[in-house]
Structures are given as C-alpha cells and as structure tokens.
Amino acid sequence: MKIAICGSMTLAQKMLEAERELRARGHKVILPEFVQEYAALENAEERHSESARNKVQSDLIRRYYQKIMESDAVLVVNGERHGIQNYIGGNAFLEMGFAHVLVKGIYLLNPVPEMIYTDEIKAMQPIVINGDYDLVE
DSSP: OOOEEEEOOOGGHHHHHHHHHHHHTTTTTETTTTTTHHHHSSSSHOOOHHHHHHHHHHHHHHHHHHHHHSSSEEEEEOOEEETTEEEOOHHHHHHHHHHTTTTTTESSSSOOSSTTTHHHHHHHHHHTTTTOOOGOO
C-alpha cells in the first residue's frame, strides 16, 4: 500500500519513525517535504515557525494534496501538542479531509483527541492503530 504520512512538523522525528515502521512492513511511504530538515531542528517551536514559512513559499498544501491523491491511505502521526494528548492540528485535519473526500483510508497513530473538531474527525471514521503498525493494511 502507498501511504502518505501527515501531522504537525513538530512531530517530524516521529514521522520518520513511522516511515521506517511502514517500510519494514512493505509499504511505500510519502513523507511531507522538508521533514528531514525539521527533524534536525533543535525544538518544536523552531520546527513550527519554519513549517509555516515553507507552506506558503513552496505551496505545500496543494502539493501534498496531489501526493494524497496518489496514495491509498494517510497515516496521521498525532502526539501531544499545546497540552492536548493526540493533537491533530489544522494542516493534518485538512489532509484527513482530503483523504476522506478522495475515499482513501485514514489511520491515526494514536486515539482521537478531544478538541473542538473531534466530531468531524470521528465522522471521517479513521482507524486508530495505537502504535501497532501491523494494523495498517
């Protein structure tokens, strides 16, 4: 299966972990652009400010939509951010919406967070894998 990884760039290192796990299981993986560079940055806030700049300069939202179109599914790497467990930020939520409309599979690394758009996340019927990459099929 071809899987596009989504999530906050503050979790870039976890995205690279997810890539390794999925590739080890025979999946093809698409990573967001610049993820290697973000993973090398010192802290989450530095990753966040760099991410915002690159989204505009490199038209990353439209470009990743194309990557999601080419994929079979998305895996959202959701972790703690802003004091919210399993946080799903605006960009990842948008990418989940793209996958939903394109009738692609949607996987969450961790459970659905309690946020103002929890109902919308649940309505997209993601499969929560709780860190068990064998559930991505």
